[in-house]
Amino acid sequence: MERTLQKNLNSLLEIAKEKVKNSSSNLVFYNEFIAPISVCNVKDNVIYVKVKNIFAKQTLNIDYKKKLETELNNSGNTNYILSFITENEAEIESATKNTKQKSDGFIFTQQTKSTGINNNYRFDNFIVSEFNKTAYNAAQTVFKDKFWNPIFISGGVGLGKTHLLYAIGNQFINHFPNKIVKYISTDDFVREVYNSFSIGGNSVEQLKEKYESYDLLLLDDIQFLEKKEKINEIFFNIFNKNISSGKIIVMTSDKEPSLLQNLEARMKSRFHSGLYIKITRPDLNSVKKILEEKIKESNETFILTSDVINYICRRYCNDIRELEGFLHRILFYAINNNLPPNAIINLDMIRKINENENRDNMVKYGFDVNPEIVINQICAAYSINPELVKSKNRTKQISLVRQVCMYVLRQKFNMNYSQIGSFFLGRDHSTVMESIENITKKIKKDSKLEEFIVNLYKKI
Numbered sequence: 001m002e003r004t005l006q007k008n009l010n011s012l013l014e015i016a017k018e019k020v021k022n023s024s025s026n027l028v029f030y031n032e033f034i035a036p037i038s039v040c041n042v043k044d045n046v047i048y049v050k051v052k053n054i055f056a057k058q059t060l061n062i063d064y065k066k067k068l069e070t071e072l073n074n075s076g077n078t079n080y081i082l083s084f085i086t087e088n089e090a091e092i093e094s095a096t097k098n099t100k101q102k103s104d105g106f107i108f109t110q111q112t113k114s115t116g117i118n119n120n121y122r123f124d125n126f127i128v129s130e131f132n133k134t135a136y137n138a139a140q141t142v143f144k145d146k147f148w149n150p151i152f153i154s155g156g157v158g159l160g161k162t163h164l165l166y167a168i169g170n171q172f173i174n175h176f177p178n179k180i181v182k183y184i185s186t187d188d189f190v191r192e193v194y195n196s197f198s199i200g201g202n203s204v205e206q207l208k209e210k211y212e213s214y215d216l217l218l219l220d221d222i223q224f225l226e227k228k229e230k231i232n233e234i235f236f237n238i239f240n241k242n243i244s245s246g247k248i249i250v251m252t253s254d255k256e257p258s259l260l261q262n263l264e265a266r267m268k269s270r271f272h273s274g275l276y277i278k279i280t281r282p283d284l285n286s287v288k289k290i291l292e293e294k295i296k297e298s299n300e301t302f303i304l305t306s307d308v309i310n311y312i313c314r315r316y317c318n319d320i321r322e323l324e325g326f327l328h329r330i331l332f333y334a335i336n337n338n339l340p341p342n343a344i345i346n347l348d349m350i351r352k353i354n355e356n357e358n359r360d361n362m363v364k365y366g367f368d369v370n371p372e373i374v375i376n377q378i379c380a381a382y383s384i385n386p387e388l389v390k391s392k393n394r395t396k397q398i399s400l401v402r403q404v405c406m407y408v409l410r411q412k413f414n415m416n417y418s419q420i421g422s423f424f425l426g427r428d429h430s431t432v433m434e435s436i437e438n439i440t441k442k443i444k445k446d447s448k449l450e451e452f453i454v455n456l457y458k459k460i
Contacts, residue, residue, distance in 0.1 A: 009039045009047060012078070016071035020064060028336055034064065040085065043115070045195065047072075047080045054120065055331060057084045062325050079195050081188055116183035116218075117173065121166035127293050129286035131279065132160055138277045139168050142216070142248060143175050148275030150239075150249040152222075154256045155279030158321030161252040165218040168250055172216050179215035186224040193231045204234065211238045215247055222253045222271075226261045236267055243270070281387075282320070284380045287313040290320055294327055301341045302334050308350055314377045318386075329353050371415070371423055375405050378456060390424050404453065406432050407439035412457055 017034055024030050033056040041048035051057050060068075061084060069082050128136045135155070141147040155161055169181045184192075196203040211217065217238075225232055242249055253260065256278065257271040282290070291313055295304070304312075316323035330345060333353050379386040382401045389402045402424060409415045409423075410432075421427040443450045 005042065008076070009042065009080075012072045012076045013037070013039055013047075013049070013068075015075045016068045019071040020067055023067075029059070029332065033059070037084075045080055045192070046083050046115075048083050048085050051084045051086055054086055055328060057086055058324070059328050059332075060084050062321070062328075079191060081191070115181075117169040117181060118166045118183075119170055121163045122170050123167045125293075125297070126160065126163055126167050127290050129282060129289060131282040131286050132164075135161075135164060135277045135279045138275055139164050139250075141275070142168055142250070143171060147248070149243060149246075150251060150271065150274040152257060152271050152274065152276045153250070153252045153279065154254065154276070155252075156281060156318060157254060158319030158323075159279045159282070160320055161279060162220055165220055165250060165252060169216065169218050176215070180213060181216045181218070182211070182214040183218040183220070185220045186222050189219065189235070190224060190228060190231055193234055197230075208234065208238055208241075212241050212245070212247075214242070217242060217247065217249045219249065219251045222251045223255050223260060226263060229262075232263060232267065236264070236270075239267075239270065281318055281385065283383070284313055284317060287317045287320075287323065291323060291327070294324055302330070302339060302343045302345050304330075304345050305347070307347050308345055311347060311350060314380060315373055317380060318372075318376055326353075371409055371413070371419075374409060374413070375423060378405050378408060381452075381456060392425060403435040403439050404456075406435045408453065408456060410436050 017037070020034065021027070021030050033052055037049050037051050037060075039047055040050040051060060065082055065084070069080070072078070072082070073080060123136075123139075126136065132155075135153050138148075138151055138153070142151070153161055153164065165183055169183050172179070172181050192207060193204070196207045225235060239249060251271070257268045257276065260268060260271075288309060291309060312323060312326060316326055330350075330353060333339075333349065334343060334345070375389065376386050379389055379401060382397075382404075384398065384401050388398050389405060391398075393399075406420050406424070409420050410417075417429040417432040421429065421432045424432075439449075439453075443453065
């Protein structure tokens with residue numbers, strides 16, 4: 001039975017890999033990192049796939065996971081979730097967990113206490129700065145006598161919420177080895193519930209019992225519960241049972257609880273009943289600190305010029321995950337072009353690496369930079385929160401920065417007034433025109449402002 005399952009899963013994976021290959025524009029990466037992958041473990045509806053190294057794992061998770069899952073499940077009419085594991089992680093797991101090893105190298109593990117935790121994401125490699133310090137401190141309360149339950153962490157995409165959940169899980173396992181921890185994305189939780197519906201019988205009750213057994217439940221991207229009434233009811237039952245039993249729940253979302261759509265008021269109220277923390281957008285110095293740490297983690301010796309560091313930090317200052325993904329592209333460029341140790345990565349190389357993204361932006365916006373990035377860069381130069389600039393706030397400094405943003409979008413990128421207004425809560429044509437005229441007049445009288453804007457042009 002196990003050998004048959006092994007053969008079937010690897011056959012499905014081969015089909016999925018072939019589909020990805022046919023649609024891939026990066027055959028070098030495919031041949032080096034995707035072609036060799038294979039199934040090393042299966043547990044419940046999760047297939048663990050062995051990959052070459054951490055770079056391959058991170059890139060596969062970002063760029064290929066959903067595609068491989070879709071093709072695999074479509075081919076086999078199945079509902080599996082893929083989880084990538086490096087060769088080192090597979091060796092550690094097989095040495096430390098209760099496993100049954102087949103002679104052909106295919107491992108089937110018995111049910112383990114804690115699941116879904118990625119041990120690469122810990123508190124010791126979570127980079128703490130002003131923008132995430134409050135969330136970090138809130139996470140630490142889970143291990144103290146006085147803690148809040150549930151903990152709800154909100155923040156934009158790519159700001160470290162998932163890393164924080166994994167770190168909580170890893171630390172909790174270390175502190176309380178006999179307790180059970182579960183990390184799951186809400187998307188995967190929804191799929192589990194739908195799978196229980198399709199099986200029928202007592203499956204839904206069994207699913208509830210399983211989740212009610214977890215001492216710590218880490219649920220990522222809770223906003224995906226929106227507009228799913230039946231699943232909301234099941235989750236609400238699990239949530240209430242666990243909280244009343246003293247079990248800990250930590251959730252993340254890209255929205256604060258009150259802004260979640262189509263969730264019952266009672267559920268939003270329960271989300272607010274513990275501790276609610278928001279991760280704000282990072283300042284430029286925090287982003288530089290994170291980039292430097294990520295470069296150290298890569299163990300690569302290439303050198304980024306100061307212009308390149310500023311370019312990357314300004315362009316990806318609102319999404320640390322995108323910043324990390326771009327660093328992976330730089331790493332791949334260095335490998336693919338056989339750059340020598342200590343090679344200097346300059347802006348010309350960065351432009352080559354970014355060609356595809358620039359082309360996509362050209363198609364979408366008519367020029368090679370996302371307007372959101374332009375706004376964020378200008379706000380960073382003024383040390384102003386972009387959300388305030390895009391809001392209805394009319395204080396003098398905020399209004400000035402807003403007008404500068406509109407001026408730059410018009411003068412440098414020739415956006416029309418309606419397009420510009422759409423990035424500032426739909427401000428009308430006349431408001432945008434008046435703002436641009438104000439900056440035009442100011443520039444004629446103020447040479448320092450003109451110089452400041454010229455320097456902004458160079459950095460975008």
